[in-house]
Amino acid sequence: MKSKSLAEAIYFRSPVCVQDLLVSTYGYKLYQKRYSGSLYREILEQVRRCRSWNSAEIEAHQSERLHEIVKHCRSTIPYYQKVFADYGLHENDITSTEHVTRLPILNKETLRTHSEQFKHPGIKPFILQHTSGSTGKPLTLMVNEETYKLAMALLVEHEEHHGVQFGARRATFAGRMIQNADNMNPPFARMNWAENQKLFSSYHLNRDTFAWYRVELDRFQPVEIIGYPSAICDLAARYKDAGISPKFHPTTIVTNSETLLEWQRAIIEDVFDCKIADYYGTAEYVLFAGQGTDGTYHLNPLIGVTELQPNSDDDNAGRLIATSLTNTTMPLLRYDIGDTAVCKTDCRSGTVVHKLYSIEGRIDDYIETPDGRKIGRIDHIFKGVKGISEAQVIQDAVDHCTIRLITSSALPEAEMYVLKNNFSARTGGKLRLTVETVASIPRGANGKFKSVLRKTPKG
Structure with missing residues (x-):
């Protein structure tokens, strides 16, 4: 832990050009561990073959x-x-x-x-x-x-299946802290030359910095965007709010690490004009599920x-x-x-x-009605509601929920009615509801977005 903290201290005190070098050096080390050797090549071929089993x-x-x-x-x-x-x-x-x-x-x-x-x-x-x-x-x-290289091969083959060849330009939006959170001076990305990957900070994107992200993405022309659904949705919402279309066209967008919500999918696919290829894996390396073209x-x-x-x-x-x-x-x-x-x-x-x-x-990502019913995938309540760029549902009492919304402008009364009606229909009218419009929704320590928070004892 001490050596890691020392390495981080050196990284954050270095100029950007040195940081790029350090990121790429570490990236090359990972590249060798993940993709080198005959074992990896054999595993990748088996992964490709088993798709047709x-x-x-x-x-x-x-x-x-x-x-x-x-x-x-x-x-x-x-x-x-x-x-x-x-x-x-x-x-x-x-x-x-x-x-x-x-x-x-x-x-x-x-x-x-x-x-x-x-x-x-x-x-x-x-x-x-x-x-x-x-x-x-x-x-x-x-x-x-074998397991580690299999996990790497599974992602590579998933990307291949959706039209992204290994080594193609990739823009990553995840939980990596590439510069101090209080440093709001660009650039907000670092380059990993080992994998042709540009790591964009998810912590620095806001209304004021979006212009830098837009210009840099146009310059980089990524074939793939990969990362947390919440981070990529935030980016897409910035384009939408600004009335601007990207000047690059990714082949696909790959999401992972968080549950992909339908309202996020709608915003992302609309802005970038391509399909999302979500995948689900575990830190324990016991399961990998890639979303196919059939959904x-x-x-x-x-x-x-x-x-x-x-x-x-x-x-x-x-x-x-x-x-x-x-x-x-x-x-x-x-x-x-x-x-x-x-x-x-x-x-x-x-x-x-x-x-x-x-x-x-x-x-834990469910809300519970007073009569004991557990309701998952509560994001369906946002279906048909326009103008929402981000939303979080908080159950803060046995009989009450608060919905936090980020919107480009005040939500019209008709849209608010649709939202409340959807919520009531999903919960059987058993829960009171408060809707709040907020400027931002906090992430967890790992940068991940949680769409549902329960602050009541779990049943």
Whole structure:
């Protein structure tokens, strides 16, 4: 931690040209770790091939790898040695994906509390993945080379599938702090020459600085914009408010790390005149789902087996449970990710799935009516409401919600009526509502936007 702080101190005190050099040097180091060597090339080719697999081919591959990882866990991983003994299980009891439900579900708190017991004794990880997740509690995960390079190949192939070749000019809008937040002097971007990537600050974009962003993007001419939906939507809203169209035409926009909301999609696709290719992955490297041209999320069969466990009255919605097929260094079997999703099959008894209709986001991202109904994807209340560039719903009492809006001008009475009517329809008229227009909506410490906040005890 001390060396990282020293490196950051040196970076922030350096002139911009040196910062570009430092970013590119670090980028080259990551490039070598992510994309170099025959193993990466072999994995990328397998990722490309598996896109065309049919159901039988997916089942055959996953069943074989599942049996192998289960055998590895029973013989090598301390936590699972005890689990298999307690449940009276043998690896031969799990020879197909449907057998995975014979194992208990693993929650984050168990993993966090007993993390040492999940490690392959004596094996050095290829990388350490540090994550705090939604709880803010730190968790360090050990990842082997195959899994890390597979995760990199999955994103590369996802971009290829949507028309962006590896190495194409890429503009990134995410949570990276490229200069001090109180330094409002341009430039607000740094160049990573190793990947032909320009890193734009999401923290410095406002009405006054938008002109710099617009000129720089026109100059850079990115083929792809990638990053947080909230950050890219903020950029798109600036164009919309200014009545200006970009002088570049990206092939696609790739969003990640936050739940992509429909009102965000509408603004982004309208301004940049191209489709969004959202994808969903996890810090634990147990799942990757890329949105296809049909709008659904296709779960990659190489990285993990995914199930849906019901958590509501909707038989097609449930909690995402995933099992790693590759990470032998710190394997996770039936890991409760903490996110929810919707599929088109009945998941009342728990179902292994290969495609998701939508990813709903964190299990906490819902509001709850006084009669106990949990309502997710509340962003649908903004459908048909014009003039909103950003919105957040806060449940601040058992029977009350506040909606924060950022708008280009005062919301007309007719639009306000539509919004309130949509909210009442979704909540059954059980919640009182206050609507506030604000200048900005705070992000989390990691720069991510949270569309729903619950400040009441969770049921």
